[in-house]
Amino acid sequence: MTEKTERDHVSGTETTGHEWDGIKELDTPLPRWWLYIFYASIVAAVIYWVLMPAWPMVNGYTHGVLNWSDRRNVAAEVQTLEASRAPMFARLASASTADLARDPELQEFARAAGESAFGDNCQTCHGAGGAGAPGYPVLADDVWLWGGSLDEIEHTIRVGIRSGHPDARMSQMPAFGRDHMLSAAQIGDVTEYVISLSAARDRLHPNAQSAARGAQIYLEQCAVCHSATGAGDRTVGAPSLVDDVWLYGGSREEIRRQVELGRNGVMPTWERRFDDGTIRALAYYVHQMGGGEADQAALAPATSTPVLDQDQGQQSGANVTP
Amino acid sequence: MAKITLIDRRGSDDQHGIEAEAVNSKAARELYTKRQQIYPKLAHGFFRNLKWAAMVVLLAIYYITPWIRWDRGIDRPDQAVLIDFEGRRFFFFFIELWPQEVYYIVGLLVLASFGIFLSSALFGRVWCGYACPQTVWTDLYIYIERWIEGDRNERMRLAKAPLSLDKARKKVAKHTLWLLIAAATGGAWVFYFGDAPTLFREIFTGHADPSVYLFVGLLTFTTYALAGTMREQVCTYMCPWPRIQAAMTDQHALSVTYRGDRGEPRGPHKKGESWEGRGDCIDCHQCVAVCPQGIDIRDGDQLECINCALCIDACDEIMEKVGRPKGLIAYDTHVNVEKRQRGEPAKIHLVRSRTVLYAVLMVLVGAIMTYALATRSTLDLNVIRDRSPPFVRLADGGMRNDYALKLINMAPRVRRVRITVSGLDGAHLISNGHQVDANGAIEVDTQSDGVANVRVHVAAPSNVGPGSHPMRFTITDTETGEQAESASAFFAGAAP
Ligand code: SF4
Numbered sequence: 092m093t094e095k096t097e098r099d100h101v102s103g104t105e106t107t108g109h110e111w112d113g114i115k116e117l118d119t120p121l122p123r124w125w126l127y128i129f130y131a132s133i134v135a136a137v138i139y140w141v142l143m144p145a146w147p148m149v150n151g152y153t154h155g156v157l158n159w160s161d162r163r164n165v166a167a168e169v170q171t172l173e174a175s176r177a178p179m180f181a182r183l184a185s186a187s188t189a190d191l192a193r194d195p196e197l198q199e200f201a202r203a204a205g206e207s208a209f210g211d212n213c214q215t216c217h218g219a220g221g222a223g224a225p226g227y228p229v230l231a232d233d234v235w236l237w238g239g240s241l242d243e244i245e246h247t248i249r250v251g252i253r254s255g256h257p258d259a260r261m262s263q264m265p266a267f268g269r270d271h272m273l274s275a276a277q278i279g280d281v282t283e284y285v286i287s288l289s290a291a292r293d294r295l296h297p298n299a300q301s302a303a304r305g306a307q308i309y310l311e312q313c314a315v316c317h318s319a320t321g322a323g324d325r326t327v328g329a330p331s332l333v334d335d336v337w338l339y340g341g342s343r344e345e346i347r348r349q350v351e352l353g354r355n356g357v358m359p360t361w362e363r364r365f366d367d368g369t370i371r372a373l374a375y376y377v378h379q380m381g382g383g384e385a386d387q388a389a390l391a392p393a394t395s396t397p398v399l400d401q402d403q404g405q406q407s408g409a410n411v412t413p
Numbered sequence: 414m415a416k417i418t419l420i421d422r423r424g425s426d427d428q429h430g431i432e433a434e435a436v437n438s439k440a441a442r443e444l445y446t447k448r449q450q451i452y453p454k455l456a457h458g459f460f461r462n463l464k465w466a467a468m469v470v471l472l473a474i475y476y477i478t479p480w481i482r483w484d485r486g487i488d489r490p491d492q493a494v495l496i497d498f499e500g501r502r503f504f505f506f507f508i509e510l511w512p513q514e515v516y517y518i519v520g521l522l523v524l525a526s527f528g529i530f531l532s533s534a535l536f537g538r539v540w541c542g543y544a545c546p547q548t549v550w551t552d553l554y555i556y557i558e559r560w561i562e563g564d565r566n567e568r569m570r571l572a573k574a575p576l577s578l579d580k581a582r583k584k585v586a587k588h589t590l591w592l593l594i595a596a597a598t599g600g601a602w603v604f605y606f607g608d609a610p611t612l613f614r615e616i617f618t619g620h621a622d623p624s625v626y627l628f629v630g631l632l633t634f635t636t637y638a639l640a641g642t643m644r645e646q647v648c649t650y651m652c653p654w655p656r657i658q659a660a661m662t663d664q665h666a667l668s669v670t671y672r673g674d675r676g677e678p679r680g681p682h683k684k685g686e687s688w689e690g691r692g693d694c695i696d697c698h699q700c701v702a703v704c705p706q707g708i709d710i711r712d713g714d715q716l717e718c719i720n721c722a723l724c725i726d727a728c729d730e731i732m733e734k735v736g737r738p739k740g741l742i743a744y745d746t747h748v749n750v751e752k753r754q755r756g757e758p759a760k761i762h763l764v765r766s767r768t769v770l771y772a773v774l775m776v777l778v779g780a781i782m783t784y785a786l787a788t789r790s791t792l793d794l795n796v797i798r799d800r801s802p803p804f805v806r807l808a809d810g811g812m813r814n815d816y817a818l819k820l821i822n823m824a825p826r827v828r829r830v831r832i833t834v835s836g837l838d839g840a841h842l843i844s845n846g847h848q849v850d851a852n853g854a855i856e857v858d859t860q861s862d863g864v865a866n867v868r869v870h871v872a873a874p875s876n877v878g879p880g881s882h883p884m885r886f887t888i889t890d891t892e893t894g895e896q897a898e899s900a901s902a903f904f905a906g907a908a909p
């Protein structure tokens with residue numbers, strides 16, 4: 092940079108002395124406003140270091156005079172939010188079904204709180220909006236295994252199904268095939284009969300002879316829980332076989348496989364995980380998905396009522412199976 | 414009032430001359446040049462008065478509008494003009510608009526656009542000269558500058574003078590007043606977005622929202638910078654309108670024009686001298702001295718010229734003094750100047766195809782908007798179909814779809830509406846929470862001037878085929894019979 096500089100006559104600014112093919116570079120100073128903002132930024136940065144957490148140290152970091160912490164602030168905000176919601180949860184927990192029906196504000200709260208809890212905890216199995224999945228009941232429909240009133244739904248959420256909770260909802264579909272209670276032919280016949288009972292007969296067209304043979308087996312093995320008409324029994328959690336809604340799939344093969352394998356799903360108990368208000372909110376949310384039923388007064392929540400325990404199933408199976 | 418430097422120009426006894434350089438004149442224009450301060454002299458005359466009047470009216474509209482009250486009933490804002498972002502409403506006297514009705518604003522903007530097209534086609538840059546906020550506030554700022562520091566010559570002298578107590582006092586007074594006006598401008602702006610009296614109190618007690626202070630600060634800064642220090646540079650370098658303007662006008666649009674046919678050859682004129690063989694322009698530079706844009710109108714049409722017409726006033730004053738007819742500078746066209754040069758009669762064409770077209774379009778848009786406003790529906794319905802689950806199979810073999818209905822009631826009273834579905838055989842409403850009556854309808858209350866959310870379910874019998882079926886929701890005001898409809902769909906799945 093030893094080149095001689097000169098003054099440009101148009102702008103009155105010095106050149107840097109660099110020249111390319113007659114084009115000279117002006118040594119225009121930084122615009123003042125830019126320079127001042129630059130200095131101000133440096134000052135602001137130093138002030139920031141002093142006030143706010145800034146520099147990493149060997150153990151931890153400089154906390155700054157203000158001792159600012161986003162983590163603490165968020166925790167405090169969450170706490171404030173929870174505190175502000177607590178009265179509504181308390182109101183919800185103590186509200187009777189009739190109270191809830193009369194109170195649009197409480198309903199709105201229950202719906203919102205329920206939706207949020209459902210999304211975090213239930214949606215994985217039951218699907219968004221209670222859409223269900225094979226093996227996981229649809230909650231949005233009007234088909235209920237254990238009852239669709241607000242109270243029944245709430246009880247199911249509390250105790251779970253085959254959950255290990257002392258009062259858990261319990262039912263046991265035997266595995267007629269795997270446990271050799273029925274022969275493959277018998278299972279085929281009973282499947283045809285079940286189809287003939289259900290609304291699926293219009294699309295699956297059961298074999299009449301096979302179904303007639305299956306009728307006898309059905310009466311011996313299945314009617315205890317599913318009832319002679321196939322209407323099911325909610326007190327024992329036995330699904331209705333007359334509709335066209337199938338927990339493990341509605342094709343002929345899927346129905347047959349359920350008779351063969353008798354799969355029994357598990358729903359955890361949520362009593363220890365949620366407070367009463369949240370459970371009530373969840374129940375309300377599920378109830379209003381569309382299939383919720385009116386409350387039957389004083390319908391006592393079913394306690395552990397295994398219909399067919401393992402022994403019975405095997406015994407009766409032994410009678411039939413050669 | 415105005416001090417005119419008496420100078421001896423080439424030995425003449427011309428008393429009207431002034432040493433005034435058009436700092437932005439065509440001749441002075443270079444690729445690289447620093448801005449030179451302009452010290453516009455006060456003009457007197459018809460257009461100056463017109464501009465004072467326009468300034469008073471426009472500033473009054475701007476500052477007073479938020480304070481006008483308009484009774485809308487209990488619990489409703491009583492501010493005549495209010496843009497309520499939080500409540501999502503726009504209030505304009507008897508009109509109340511919702512966000513989705515933004516097309517009224519669009520209509521207003523279209524109307525304004527045609528308005529400015531028309532005014533440009535007729536009178537060139539009248540907007541720039543009289544109504545543009547940049548012009549109005551700059552005019553106000555120059556008025557204050559002149560009041561404190563004196564007219565052109567005194568200001569120029571003050572600028573050159575070394576710093577003295579008097580100079581400091583004047584500068585401080587000027588900038589303080591400017592800042593106060595700037596703050597009032599920013600302050601008035603925020604009043605359009607909240608209840609003015611409340612906001613006024615909050616601002617001064619320090620209780621207003623930080624965003625309020627931010628906007629007041631921002632507009633204070635821009636007003637002060639644009640009207641106080643940047644002035645003509647905004648028009649010349651920042652504003653797109655002078656560029657667009659060229660497409661809006663044609664050779665027949667009136668603009669402030671120096672009638673060269675009459676003025677040339679220019680030159681100083683001694684009292685009593687003959688006017689034979691010379692032009693009327695005595696080259697006194699008064700038109701340059703008053704120009705806020707720092708140009709010489711005698712150079713012809715220029716991008717910098719905002720058509721403020723102050724040079725017309727300045728020149729008319731001179732013409733009167735020297736005993737020549739007024740209007741050496743006037744609203745005219747170059748076509749006319751050329752015609753007169755050729756000895757042809759000049760004519761002003763205000764009625765042209767484009768001005769007629771703009772006028773017709775304005776009437777049309779205005780009529781459409783008035784009609785739309787007069788027949789505006791106050792009931793609306795939005796339907797959102799639940800996508801998860803897409804459909805629900807019922808125990809009886811039928812299908813069910815779920816919908817979230819938004820009942821939009823723009824009237825300031827609770828209205829009862831009947832919800833019905835149509836368009837799909839056998840489809841019927843079911844609802845847990847609301848009573849479905851014998852006709853298959855649900856009656857619910859809307860909110861007063863608000864949106865009510867209602868969840869309903871629609872069930873269709875088992876024979877509805879798989880796929881999507883069009884369907885409509887209708888809400889009917891049980892009292893007035895006013896209806897709103899929304900198309901939706903019913904989706905049914907295949908067999909399990
Ligand atoms: S030339 Fe005349 S009309 Fe144009 S800006 Fe200057 S004073 Fe105004």
Ligand code: SF4
Binds near residue numbers: 676699700727742
């Ligand atoms: S146009 Fe008028 S004001 Fe301008 S220099 Fe000529 S006489 Fe003076």
